[in-house]
Amino acid sequence: MRLVVKIGGSVLDRDISDIARDVRGLRDHGEEVVLVHGGARKVTEVAERMGKKQRFVLSVSGFRSRYTDKETAEIYTMVISGLLNKHIVASLSREGVRSVGLSGIDGFLIKAERKERIKVREGGKVILIDGDYTGKIVEVNRGLLGCLLSAGYVPVIGSVAIGQEGEFLNVDGDRAAASVAGAIGADVLVLLTDVPGVLDGGKLVRMLSRSEARLTVPKLEGGMRRKVFAALEALDAGVKKVFISSGLGPEPITSTLRGKECTVIVNE
Amino acid sequence: MRLVVKIGGSVLDRDISDIARDVRGLRDHGEEVVLVHGGARKVTEVAERMGKKQRFVLSVSGFRSRYTDKETAEIYTMVISGLLNKHIVASLSREGVRSVGLSGIDGFLIKAERKERIKVREGGKVILIDGDYTGKIVEVNRGLLGCLLSAGYVPVIGSVAIGQEGEFLNVDGDRAAASVAGAIGADVLVLLTDVPGVLDGGKLVRMLSRSEARLTVPKLEGGMRRKVFAALEALDAGVKKVFISSGLGPEPITSTLRGKECTVIVNE
Numbered sequence: 432m433r434l435v436v437k438i439g440g441s442v443l444d445r446d447i448s449d450i451a452r453d454v455r456g457l458r459d460h461g462e463e464v465v466l467v468h469g470g471a472r473k474v475t476e477v478a479e480r481m482g483k484k485q486r487f488v489l490s491v492s493g494f495r496s497r498y499t500d501k502e503t504a505e506i507y508t509m510v511i512s513g514l515l516n517k518h519i520v521a522s523l524s525r526e527g528v529r530s531v532g533l534s535g536i537d538g539f540l541i542k543a544e545r546k547e548r549i550k551v552r553e554g555g556k557v558i559l560i561d562g563d564y565t566g567k568i569v570e571v572n573r574g575l576l577g578c579l580l581s582a583g584y585v586p587v588i589g590s591v592a593i594g595q596e597g598e599f600l601n602v603d604g605d606r607a608a609a610s611v612a613g614a615i616g617a618d619v620l621v622l623l624t625d626v627p628g629v630l631d632g633g634k635l636v637r638m639l640s641r642s643e644a645r646l647t648v649p650k651l652e653g654g655m656r657r658k659v660f661a662a663l664e665a666l667d668a669g670v671k672k673v674f675i676s677s678g679l680g681p682e683p684i685t686s687t688l689r690g691k692e693c694t695v696i697v698n699e
Numbered sequence: 700m701r702l703v704v705k706i707g708g709s710v711l712d713r714d715i716s717d718i719a720r721d722v723r724g725l726r727d728h729g730e731e732v733v734l735v736h737g738g739a740r741k742v743t744e745v746a747e748r749m750g751k752k753q754r755f756v757l758s759v760s761g762f763r764s765r766y767t768d769k770e771t772a773e774i775y776t777m778v779i780s781g782l783l784n785k786h787i788v789a790s791l792s793r794e795g796v797r798s799v800g801l802s803g804i805d806g807f808l809i810k811a812e813r814k815e816r817i818k819v820r821e822g823g824k825v826i827l828i829d830g831d832y833t834g835k836i837v838e839v840n841r842g843l844l845g846c847l848l849s850a851g852y853v854p855v856i857g858s859v860a861i862g863q864e865g866e867f868l869n870v871d872g873d874r875a876a877a878s879v880a881g882a883i884g885a886d887v888l889v890l891l892t893d894v895p896g897v898l899d900g901g902k903l904v905r906m907l908s909r910s911e912a913r914l915t916v917p918k919l920e921g922g923m924r925r926k927v928f929a930a931l932e933a934l935d936a937g938v939k940k941v942f943i944s945s946g947l948g949p950e951p952i953t954s955t956l957r958g959k960e961c962t963v964i965v966n967e
Contacts, residue, residue, distance in 0.1 A: 477777075481748045505782065509745075513781015514773065517804045517859075517867065524807060525865040531805045531843065536785045538799045538852055539792060575799065578850045582842070584806055591785075597793040599785065 433463040433580075434619045434684075435670075437608035439654070440471050441625035442678035443515060450623070451526040453682045454585060458528060463580050466530075466587045467611055469604030470515040471497065477514070478506045488551040488560065493649070494657060496565065498549075499601040504564035508534065508599040511589040519587050530585040535592040536599065538575040541607060543568045543592035543600045566592045566600030568607065571614035580615075605661035613668020620665045621687055622658050623678030628694030629655060639696045641666055662696045672697050701731040701848075702887040702952075703938075705876035707922070708739050709893035710946035711783060718891070719794040721950045722853060726796060731848050734798075734855045735879055737872030738783040739765065745782070746774045756819040756828065761917070762925060764833065766817075767869040772832035776802065776867040779857040787855050798853040803860040804867065806843040809875060811836045811860035811868045834860045834868030836875065839882035848883075873929035881936020888933045889955055890926050891946030896962030897923060907964045909934055930964045940965050 434457075438450060457464050474497070475485045483506060486498040499507060512534035520532040535541025543566025548559050579586045588611060590604035605622055612620040629636040629647065639647060641663065648659050655675075662673035676693035677683060687693050702725075706718060725732050742765070743753045751774060754766040767775060780802035791798040803809025811834025816827055847854045856879060858872035873890055880888040897904040897915065907915060909931065916927050923943075930941035944961035945951060955961050 477749070480750065481745070508785050509777055509781035511781070512785055512800075513777035513779070513802075517776050517780055517802060520804050521861065521865040521867070524804070524861060529806055531801065532780075533799065534781075534785060536788050536792070536800070538797055574850070575852070578846060582846045584843070593789060593792060597789040599789065 433615060433617045434621060435465045435467060435608055435612035435617045436621045436623060436684055437605055438466060438468045438678060439624040440469050442623050443468060443470055444472060447519065447522050449681050450678065450683060451522045451528060453684045454523060455526045455528050456685060464585050465576060465611060466585060467590060467604060467608035468515060468519060469590045470511045473515055474507050474510045477510045478503060481506065491550045491552060491557055495653060497601060498560060499564045500562050501564060504599045504601060507601050508591045511591055516587060516589040523585060528585055529583060530587050531579055532587045534589045538572050539593060540572045540575055541568055541592040541602065542570040543594060543602055545594045545598060545600055564598060564600055566594060566602050568592060568602055568610045571610050573614045576615050603657060605658050606664060609661040609665035612665050612670045616669065618671055620670050620673045621684055622675045623683055625677065625679060627677045627692055628675045629659060635692060636694050639694060640699050644696050666698055701883060701885045702889060703733045703735060703876055703880035703885045704889045704891060704952055705873055706734060706736045706946060707892040708737050710891050711736060711738055712740060715787065715790050717949050718946060718951060719790045719796060721952045722791060723794045723796050724953060732853050733844060733879060734853060735858060735872060735876035736783060736787060737858045738779045741783055742775050742778045745778045746771060749774065759818045759820060759825055763921060765869060766828060767832045768830050769832060772867045772869060775869050776859045779859055784855060784857040791853060796853055797851060798855050799847055800855045802857045806840050807861060808840045808843055809836055809860040809870065810838040811862060811870055813862045813866060813868055832866060832868055834862060834870050836860060836870055836878045839878050841882045844883050871925060873926050874932060877929040877933035880933050880938045884937065886939055888938050888941045889952055890943045891951055893945065893947060895945045895960055896943045897927060903960060904962050907962060908967050912964050934966055
């Protein structure tokens with residue numbers, strides 16, 4: 432089985448040795464694993480320590496995102512692909528997993544189109560902001576991932592993309608994971624977060640069909656809205672099942688695949 | 700031909716599109732190229748901006764080095780493998796070169812032994828300092844580099860190593876390049892810097908045999924002392940020729956190989 436696992440920032444802030452051990456078990460059973468991660472909180476922490484105040488905006492489609500000017504794009508790239516990515520690779524190494532850390536910049540792994548101008552809601556009005564370095568993913572280099580997987584490595588991908596002019600672009604980690612999963616023909620995408628799944632009135636939703644998920648998106652807020660949206664993109668790209676599950680506790684991936692309480696989103 | 704090129708920090712501070720174009724030409728002629736880089740100045744700049752003052756020490760063997768406590772090791776890793784490494788990969792991409800950025804942490808690429816305690820000279824005395832995160836390179840994973848070279852990629856390696864406990868370690872870029880060159884059986888190692896080569900009384904030394912180089916090391920200072928030392932390590936590891944040459948101007952690598960004024964160090 433080929434699976435892509437996205438590790439959310441809320442999980443990354445803690446010790447990820449449970450995840451590393453779980454990946455080792457999966458590899459020992461012959462599964463092919465690709466990890467994808469973001470790391471928004473750490474980016475904010477380092478940026479503010481460098482005296483670069485971060486600004487967040489709400490897009491017209493209802494997604495909260497970081498306003499990424501050129502300097503923020505540099506810091507974003509540096510923290511995600513130089514700090515968090517290497518911490519994950521080191522954690523995997525400690526558990527004996529051979530892994531290689533990459534960003535979307537490496538080998539044109541994640542190509543994106545820069546959205547230079549973004550439409551945001553501010554104080555009840557819609558305004559346009561220039562100079563943004565966020566991207567819409569257009570292509571994933573499956574060849575590079577295939578090469579590393581064949582050689583027995585676990586690719587660990589930080590959610591930074593490369594633009595047409597070689598610029599660093601901020602892309603959402605869940606959507607990057609969905610694109611990667613689609614491109615390499617993954618059977619399963621697991622989005623690990625710090626809650627058990629999609630909640631409806633405080634109650635966990637165990638399963639959503641594609642059409643149910645589509646109706647659910649507008650009712651959700653924040654990170655979960657983005658996750659279900661990414662899950663739909665993954666299904667559209669041919670992935671069979673997407674799990675949204677808690678990344679905390681032992682064997683978070685294996686227990687999810689074995690039926691732990693979480694949300695699974697499937698094709699009809 | 701297989702060649703390893705180390706790009707010095709003084710060169711990295713400028714636009715490296717000349718180097719990127721040169722690498723493209725070499726690739727077009729079928730040469731296999733691996734790039735190695737450090738980036739000490741940028742590390743200092745980011746660290747100080749983060750409020751982390753940097754301290755430099757002089758080892759008993761006469762090498763000036765950064766005192767790398769745990770926090771500095773994190774910043775060092777972040778800046779080298781997340782910022783400088785990705786800038787080099789992006790520059791290569793702009794020239795159409797497919798490259799993959801790595802650090803020594805990825806796939807255990809550069810394993811090192813941590814030197815927890817360093818002996819330094821301070822005010823005429825020799826003192827011991829604890830808590831350092833620098834490493835002595837013990838092994839290079841040639842398999843990972845072979846895999847990427849076979850697939851047509853130019854590996855770009857930031858000089859960070861991984862310790863036995865998965866810790867991030869500061870290793871010198873020139874010596875990392877020498878170890879990589881030895882491990883992959885490179886024919887040639889080119890150390891690109893901001894001067895034309897080894898100078899003796901202001902005059903360029905065009906050629907040094909191994910024994911001459913050994914006698915020259917103690918007379919040299921700073922970066923050049925380290926480069927000649929690294930060149931000797933490369934020769935010991937089986938590399939045939941080491942060039943110390945200027946990385947400035949067009950085609951810095953090709954012109955060096957074709958006989959530009961520089962220093963070449965060869966086996967007797």
